[in-house]
Amino acid sequence: MNYDDAIGEERRKMISLSGAWFIVVTLTLSAFVLFYAYFLDDNKYITANIYSKNFAFIYVLFISTLWVVRTLNPSYLDKNWMRNASILIFINGMIWGGVVFCYIMENRLLGPVFLCLIVLFCGVVSGYTLKLITVYCLPIFSSLLLATFLKNGLLQTMYMSIILSGVWFIIKTSDSLIKKRINKEIATSLILEKKAYNAHHYAQTDYLTGVFNRRGFENEFKKTVSNCLIQQKPFAIILVDIDFFKKINDTFGHIAGDDCLITVADKIKSCIKFYASSVSRYGGDEFIIIINDATSAKVEMICHDIKKSINESSLKLIGERCISVTQGAAICNNIKSVNDIINDADKALYEAKENGRNCYRIAE
Numbered sequence: 001m002n003y004d005d006a007i008g009e010e011r012r013k014m015i016s017l018s019g020a021w022f023i024v025v026t027l028t029l030s031a032f033v034l035f036y037a038y039f040l041d042d043n044k045y046i047t048a049n050i051y052s053k054n055f056a057f058i059y060v061l062f063i064s065t066l067w068v069v070r071t072l073n074p075s076y077l078d079k080n081w082m083r084n085a086s087i088l089i090f091i092n093g094m095i096w097g098g099v100v101f102c103y104i105m106e107n108r109l110l111g112p113v114f115l116c117l118i119v120l121f122c123g124v125v126s127g128y129t130l131k132l133i134t135v136y137c138l139p140i141f142s143s144l145l146l147a148t149f150l151k152n153g154l155l156q157t158m159y160m161s162i163i164l165s166g167v168w169f170i171i172k173t174s175d176s177l178i179k180k181r182i183n184k185e186i187a188t189s190l191i192l193e194k195k196a197y198n199a200h201h202y203a204q205t206d207y208l209t210g211v212f213n214r215r216g217f218e219n220e221f222k223k224t225v226s227n228c229l230i231q232q233k234p235f236a237i238i239l240v241d242i243d244f245f246k247k248i249n250d251t252f253g254h255i256a257g258d259d260c261l262i263t264v265a266d267k268i269k270s271c272i273k274f275y276a277s278s279v280s281r282y283g284g285d286e287f288i289i290i291i292n293d294a295t296s297a298k299v300e301m302i303c304h305d306i307k308k309s310i311n312e313s314s315l316k317l318i319g320e321r322c323i324s325v326t327q328g329a330a331i332c333n334n335i336k337s338v339n340d341i342i343n344d345a346d347k348a349l350y351e352a353k354e355n356g357r358n359c360y361r362i363a364e
C-alpha cells in the first residue's frame with residue numbers, strides 16, 4: 001500500500017467513525033430536544049419552521065456538493081463510499097428532520113452549535129484532501145455567517161465565526177494527525193523491512209570477508225541450477241584454496257591470516273565482477289565461485305586473472321608477492337552432471353595441488 005492509499009484508507013475509517021459519532025450525538029441531542037419541546041416549550045411549531053429551512057438548505061448544499069465533487073473528481077470518492085455516505089445522510093436527514101420539527105427553543109447557543117455539527121460532518125465526510133474540505137466548507141461557512149448577520153446582527157455573527165473557526169481547526173488538525181500517523185507507520189514499516197533485509201543478508205554473508213557464506217552459496221547454487229534447467233545454459237564452479245594458509249597463520253599470526261582471507265576475497269570479487277557470477281567462502285581458506293553461462297575459455301581466463309591478481313597482491317602484515325592460490329574448476333554442460341560438479345572441481349583442485357600449487361586445473 002503506498003502513501004496515498006494509506007491516507008485514503010485512514011480517511012475512510014475516519015468517515016465511518018465520524019458518521020457513527022454523529023449519529024450518537026444526534027440521537028442524544030434529539031432525545032433532549034424532544035423532551036424539552038414537548039414538556040417545556042409552548043411555541044414549538046413556529047421555531048421549528050425557521051430551523052427546518054436552515055437545515056434543509058444545508059442538506060441540499062451538502063448533497064449537491066457531494067455530487068459535484070464526485071463528478072469532477074471521481075477518484076476521490078469511490079462507489080461504496082458514495083453508497084455509505086448516502087445512507088448516512090439519509091439516516092441523519094431523518095433524525096434531523098425529527099429534531100428540526102421539534103426544535104422549538106429560542107436558544108441562540110444551541111442553534112449554531114447544531115449547524116456547526118452538520119458542517120463538521122460535511123467537512124470530515126468530504127475530506128479526502130484539505131483543499132477539498134476548504135472548497136466544501138467555504139460556501140457553507142460563508143452562507144451561515146451571512147444568514148446569521150442578516151438575522152441576528154454583528155455580535156451573533158462574531159460568535160458564529162469563532163465556532164466555525166473551531167470547526168475548521170478540528171478538521172485541519174484531524175487531517176494533519178492522520179498524515180503524521182501514516183508517516184510514522186510508513187517509517188516503522190520501512191525500518192522493519194530494512195531489519196528483515198539485514199537479517200536475511202547477515203544470515204547469508206561471511207562476517208570476515210563480506211562474500212556469501214556456505215548458506216549463501218547453497219541458495220546461489222540452487223538458483224543457478226534452476227536457471228541452467230530453464231535456459232539450458234552451462235555453468236561452472238571454481239574452487240579457490242589459499243596455499244599453505246596454516247603456515248601463514250602460524251608464522252604471522254591469525255590477524256595476518258584474516259587479512260590474507262579478506263585480500264583474497266577482494267581480489268576474486270574484482271576478477272569476476274564483469275561476469276554473471278558469485279563468490280562464497282566455502283570453508284576455512286577455501287572459496288567457491290559460480291560462473292553462469294560459462295565456457296571453458298571464460299573459466300580459464302577467470303582462473304588466470306585470479307592467479308595473477310593474487311600473486312601480485314601486497315598484504316600489510318605479510319608483505320608483497322607472497323601469497324598464492326590453487327584452483328580447480330568444472331563446467332556443468334548438462335543437468336545430469338549437476339550433483340557431480342563440486343566433486344569434479346574438488347578433484348581438479350587436488351590434481352592442481354599435486355601439480356605444485358599456485359596453478360589451476362579445469363576438469364575435462
Ligand SMILES: Nc1nc2c(ncn2[C@@H]2O[C@H](COP(=O)(O)OP(=O)(O)OP(=O)(O)O)[C@@H](O)[C@H]2O)c(=O)[nH]1
Pocket residue numbers: 208241242243244245246247249253254255256257258261283284285
Ligand atoms: N586466520 C584465520 N584462520 C582460519 C580461519 N578459518 C580457518 N582458519 C585456519 O585455516 C587453516 C586451514 O588449514 P589447512 O586446511 O591445512 O589449509 P592449508 O594450510 O592452506 O593447506 P593446503 O590447503 O593443503 O594448502 C587452519 O589452520 C584454520 O585454523 C579464519 O577465519 N581466520
